[in-house]
Amino acid sequence: MKKRILTGDRPTGKLHLGHYVGSLKNRVRLQHEYDTFLIIADVQALTTNWENPDQLPKDVREIAKDYLAAGIDPNVATIFIQSMVPAIADLTVLYSMFVPVNVLRHNPTIKTEAAQHGYTDMTYGFLGYPVSQSADITFCKAHVVPVGKDQVPHLELTRKVVRRFNDLYGEVLVEPEAMVQGLLKGLDGNNKMSKSLGNAIYLADPADEVSRKVSTAVTDPARIRKNDPGHPKVCTVFSYHKEFNPESVGEIEKACKKGEIGCVECKKRLAKSLNDLLDPIRAKRAYYDAHPDEVNDILRHGTQRAIEVGSETLAQVKDAMRINYFPKQGA
Numbered sequence: 001m002k003k004r005i006l007t008g009d010r011p012t013g014k015l016h017l018g019h020y021v022g023s024l025k026n027r028v029r030l031q032h033e034y035d036t037f038l039i040i041a042d043v044q045a046l047t048t049n050w051e052n053p054d055q056l057p058k059d060v061r062e063i064a065k066d067y068l069a070a071g072i073d074p075n076v077a078t079i080f081i082q083s084m085v086p087a088i089a090d091l092t093v094l095y096s097m098f099v100p101v102n103v104l105r106h107n108p109t110i111k112t113e114a115a116q117h118g119y120t121d122m123t124y125g126f127l128g129y130p131v132s133q134s135a136d137i138t139f140c141k142a143h144v145v146p147v148g149k150d151q152v153p154h155l156e157l158t159r160k161v162v163r164r165f166n167d168l169y170g171e172v173l174v175e176p177e178a179m180v181q182g183l184l185k186g187l188d189g190n191n192k193m194s195k196s197l198g199n200a201i202y203l204a205d206p207a208d209e210v211s212r213k214v215s216t217a218v219t220d221p222a223r224i225r226k227n228d229p230g231h232p233k234v235c236t237v238f239s240y241h242k243e244f245n246p247e248s249v250g251e252i253e254k255a256c257k258k259g260e261i262g263c264v265e266c267k268k269r270l271a272k273s274l275n276d277l278l279d280p281i282r283a284k285r286a287y288y289d290a291h292p293d294e295v296n297d298i299l300r301h302g303t304q305r306a307i308e309v310g311s312e313t314l315a316q317v318k319d320a321m322r323i324n325y326f327p328k329q330g331a
Contacts, residue, residue, distance in 0.1 A: 002033070021184040043082050087310025134157060162176070217237050
């Protein structure tokens with residue numbers, strides 16, 4: 001049997017090129033190598049947006065359409081909605097019984113996100129969402145979890161949860177391995193492309209919007225005139241060429257260093273490469289925009305499979321913990 005992989009996103013709007021480079025491109029490839037579960041983590045979205053849930057139904061579907069448009073095959077991969085899988089909530093509660101609060105408080109990702117949101121008094125849900133992530137990963141007994149570097153501490157907590165559970169109650173859960181993936185700089189040259197920083201190109205952006213955004217991208221700050229020698233290593237646009245235009249990157253690097261290609265021309269070439277990549281994604285997304293019932297059916301079927309898988313795991317967990325008080329007859 002194939003090993004299982006669990007990956008996904010919080011539904012906070014449409015996906016961008018950072019998501020594509022950091023995970024989505026690999027998900028499309030890996031779905032044929034692994035039994036793939038794609039979680040739309042709406043409960044985790046509520047940890048920072050609990051006062052404004054009205055947008056969630058739309059954002060859940062936006063994420064699903066981006067998955068499908070990028071090449072996720074719903075006949076191969078399981079796309080599901082986190083909050084609709086009861087076993088995830090149950091496992092979150094059970095795991096929380098033996099995860100110390102201080103471990104959560106000292107989680108570097110929790111501390112960074114709390115600072116970003118200005119939280120001085122964290123909610124129980126926000127502080128504990130790494131425990132919820134442990135339930136996300138283990139409900140389907142995922143063997144592999146693709147993560148960015150900033151999410152490695154969360155996965156390490158999951159591994160500790162699994163080891164602790166198995167030591168206490170017996171070998172029930174699977175200890176997952178991390179598959180660390182890269183990041184894409186934002187248009188402003190920041191370390192990470194981000195919706196909140198307004199430095200992102202979205203998979204659904206029209207071609208003219210992609211070109212406009214590329215024209216604003218930060219380049220070599222030391223290069224004043226077109227014919228000045230450039231320094232590609234510090235140029236955000238060049239880092240995009242390495243990712244999206246690899247066949248021409250050597251030629252572009254040489255021309256930049258010699259001052260033979262200006263930043264405007266370099267950006268035009270990048271915009272063309274990006275639009276060549278995004279054209280088929282946009283076309284496929286337009287199909288799903290026009291067929292919302294098909295998207296709903298895909299989410300419904302994927303979620304039902306996740307419910308069934310989660311129910312099996314939860315039953316095994318409760319058996320191991322001796323809290324399955326009414327086992328099925330004949331079991």
